[in-house]
Amino acid sequence: MTELENCMESLITIFHRYADEDGDGKTLSKKELSKLIETELPAFLKCQKNPKVVDDIRKDLDQNGDSKVDFEEFLSLVVGLSIACEKCFVLHEQKKGKK
Amino acid sequence: MTELENCMESLITIFHRYADEDGDGKTLSKKELSKLIETELPAFLKCQKNPKVVDDIRKDLDQNGDSKVDFEEFLSLVVGLSIACEKCFVLHEQKKGKK
Numbered sequence: 653m654t655e656l657e658n659c660m661e662s663l664i665t666i667f668h669r670y671a672d673e674d675g676d677g678k679t680l681s682k683k684e685l686s687k688l689i690e691t692e693l694p695a696f697l698k699c700q701k702n703p704k705v706v707d708d709i710r711k712d713l714d715q716n717g718d719s720k721v722d723f724e725e726f727l728s729l730v731v732g733l734s735i736a737c738e739k740c741f742v743l744h745e746q747k748k749g750k751k
Numbered sequence: 752m753t754e755l756e757n758c759m760e761s762l763i764t765i766f767h768r769y770a771d772e773d774g775d776g777k778t779l780s781k782k783e784l785s786k787l788i789e790t791e792l793p794a795f796l797k798c799q800k801n802p803k804v805v806d807d808i809r810k811d812l813d814q815n816g817d818s819k820v821d822f823e824e825f826l827s828l829v830v831g832l833s834i835a836c837e838k839c840f841v842l843h844e845q846k847k848g849k850k
Contacts, residue, residue: 653794654790654791654792654793655761655765655791656761656762656765656791656792656829657791657792657794658761659758659761659762659765659829660829660832660833660836661836662754662755662757662758663755663758663833664833664836664837664840666754666755666758667837668840677841677844678841691753692753692754692755692756693753693755693756694753695752695756723833723834723837724830724834727830727833727834730755730758730759731823731826731830733759734759734762734763734822734826735822735823735826737759737760737763738763738766738822741763741767742776742777745776
């Protein structure tokens with residue numbers, strides 16, 4: 653498999669690793685999403701000063717208001733974080749270029 | 752790094768591996784996008800019967816009409832493919848469960 657194919661497979665297996673915990677394998681419950689964020693995004697969580705950040709993320713992601721997070725909603729989180737990280741990456745590369 | 756962090760890093764490095772080829776490191780030109788799809792998604796491309804699929808994808812992704820694909824537009828491709836793959840994954844798991 654190529655790196656991009658591996659990456660897409662990872663996204664699916666990570667989501668299901670947590671979503672399958674309480675029997676409903678299609679969505680992340682509040683508890684499952686908290687566990688996913690705490691386990692998979694510790695560096696991100698460490699930077700957050702708001703103690704309710706996980707709750708806020710869940711509310712943001714839960715676009716259809718069913719208080720669960722499905723795979724598409726989970727991908728919005730990954731996309732949002734990746735876009736933020738990519739901006740930092742570009743800035744960092746520009747700084748390196750100037751040196 | 753966790754699996755999800757690795758995955759986000761991969762998305763950024765894959766995009767820049769191709770976007771940086773023609774000097775403009777911020778977007779994928781037509782040629783760069785073709786190369787990315789041909790190299791990173793060979794299994795997907797093999798299933799497509801439409802010879803213009805890469806052109807069609809570029810037009811779909813290029814939401815701001817500048818005939819280039821930026822990182823956010825590239826992520827739409829990854830999200831679209833991941834959602835399609837995840838649906839197959841769930842169906843496959845359901846079939847396994849019934850056996």
